[in-house]
Amino acid sequence: MFHIYCPHCCEYREEEEFHASGQAHIPRPLDPDACTDQEWGEYMYFRKNPRGIHHELWVHAAGCRKFFNITRDTQTYEIKEVYKIGEQPSVVANSDQ
Amino acid sequence: MQHYSGFGLLKHSFSHHENWQRVWRNPTPKKKYDVIIVGGGGHGLATAYYLAKEFGVTNVAVIEKGFLGGGNTARNTTIVRSNYLWDEAAHLYEHAMKLWEGLSQDLNYNVMFSQRGCLNLGHTLQDMRDIERRVNANRLNGIDGEVLDAQQVQEIVPVLDCSDRARYPVMGASWQPRAGVARHDAVAWGFARGADAHGVDLIQQTEVQDLIIEDGTVVGVRTAQYGEIRADRVGCVVAGNSSVLAKMGGFELPLESHPLQALVSEPIKPILDTVVMSNHVHGYASQSDKGDLVIGAGIDGYNGYGQRGSYSTIEHTIQAVLEMFPVFSRVRMNRQWGGIVDTCPDACPIISETPVKNLFFNCGWGTGGFKATPGSGHVFAASLAKGEMHELAKPFSMFRFHNGALVDEHGAAGVAH
Ligand SMILES: Cc1cc2nc3c(=O)[nH]c(=O)nc-3n(C[C@H](O)[C@H](O)[C@H](O)COP(=O)(O)OP(=O)(O)OC[C@H]3O[C@@H](n4cnc5c(N)ncnc54)[C@H](O)[C@@H]3O)c2cc1C
Ligand SMILES: [Zn+2]
Secondary structure: OOEEEEOOOOEEEEHHHOEEEEEOOOOOOOOHHHOOHHHHHHHHHOOOOOOOEEEEEEEOOOOOOOEEEEEEEOOOOOEEEEEOOOOOOOOOOHHHO | OOOOOHHHHHHHHOOOOOOOOOOOOOOOOOOEEEEEEEOOOHHHHHHHHHHHHHOOOOOEEEEOOOOOOOOHHHOOOOEEOOOOOOHHHHHHHHHHHHHHHOHHHHHOOOOOOEOOOEEEEEOOHHHHHHHHHHHHHHHHOOOOOEEEEHHHHHHHOOOOOOOOOOOOOOOEEEEEOOOEEOOHHHHHHHHHHHHHHOOOEEEOOOOEEEEEEEOOEEEEEEEOOOEEEEEEEEEEOOHHHHHHHHHHOOOOOOOEEEEEEEEEEEEOOOOOOOEEEEOOOOEEEEEOOOOEEEEEEEEOOOOOOOOOOOHHHHHHHHHHHHHHOHHHOOOOEEEEEEEEEEEOOOOOOEEEEOOOEOEEEEEOOOOOOHHHHHHHHHHHHHHHHHOOOOOOOHHHOOOHHHHOOOOOOHHHHOOOO
16 A cells, blocks of 8 residues: 655645556657557557566546656565656666666 | 376375375476476466477476466466457467366366356446357357346346346346366466476576577576576566566566455355356456355556555455445455566467567466466467467467557456456
8 A cells, every 4th residue: 555645735645546557758759650560569568567666657536636757666665756747757777777 | 196096095095195205306407408488387387288298398497486386376366268359369268278178187186177157247238238249259269158137147146236226237247157267276286297297397496587698599597596507498487577587588578567466255155156257346256165255356556566466456356346245245354465467458468489589478468367377388388399389379479569460358358357
């Protein structure tokens, strides 16, 4: 059970108010028509799935209904940081540095 | 291998059951194998068994980081059925169903496969249309199935709330009589024992820490205890850890690993003699031979490798099951646990070649791979033996996510099962 800090409401709320929306920082291809099948497939279906540090998009679904990002360890489930859309994470996995 | 029989049981009772042979050896790995299977769950063990027994490849090792069958194989709710919508998936799961039907005899090990039938309930007009379509598709594929109305459902399961007082009244169901449950541990142990008897080395407590790749070809695996173990071909069957192994191979898979939880009640007298699932209310239940109600529902929404999920998910599961079976409201729950399921965007598995030569993956079974265990092992073994994918496996290539030939089974996969 997570206790999640919503950076918009500036409060800790229970996990049930939130909804996990998968990997964060996925840029939509600027020119979709120019993508190869492989590039488009990767954009559509391939997600980072690390055992360890993961950057994820969450939405405060039963609260302010705004999106934000969480850096979380998928092994220990520890939430490392919470940051707004457009910001960059300060905690990153060693392999991504 | 010591043959099991009723007579053997009687014979051993005279020596107080103290002289049974060990079920498998505990070998030190060789330097080199023809095939290494990474992951000693049901699918990995079945692969090794069929490799040795059907395809004559006996120089095989299964490398398991924990104990055999301790992953999702030991954590699932054991529903077996084959009523999937699309031809590709239906053929694959029905291939497994046919193997299930003779499995205890084939393995000389009682996997307690019980064809007690499975109901997939419909609660809306659209549910019923989907059910009709799926059952018709099943029948065209030679898979048993019937569409039942609410009254027929009530006759099969008297304790199910089929009244119109329910929040989502039951309108009908699909019914697959050949579906059922099996004993998950026995499946892993039976395949392990059979594989060992055919010469397969089962290496436990040994984590594969890296794949050894030379010139784009896999040539073995690296472990802490035994260093490098070489092989001509490597098959990874590691369920929730597939993305971790793929990363060792230098590529990504379209998978996400989620916690999936289940729970069992205290044992009660026989009350439910079939499997009842509802996509709409989102829960399912059956009763084990011991008497406990076996209950499950959906995944936790976030990625997780921790083999545990959130309490709120359990609460929703219980709510759903009580909505279907108000009569269970005072049954106490005994145990609750989680596994890590590797969910795939089209709710179908990946049984595939990879960008690395001689490296194969069998994964993406997500919430519903137990039912496929023998079939998955069989087609993967055939593919590893020949170095070329089996006909039934071809539609499940990982490259379908590049060319768009997805096999969308979200409807039939529905509630995690
Ligand atoms: C709660 C729950 C309920 C379910 N209910 C059903 C159901 O009712 N019906 C159904 O059909 N399916 C169900 N499933 C899904 C089913 O359990 C799985 O699809 C199936 O068991 C997968 O089998 P497997 O052998 O591929 O994986 P596993 O049994 O998980 O085996 C993978 C093995 O790989 C090992 N491993 C991982 N990494 C490494 C490494 N680096 N080195 C060595 N070994 C490694 C693991 O330790 C593990 O033992 C359920 C799953 C869960 C979690
Ligand atoms: Zn908020």
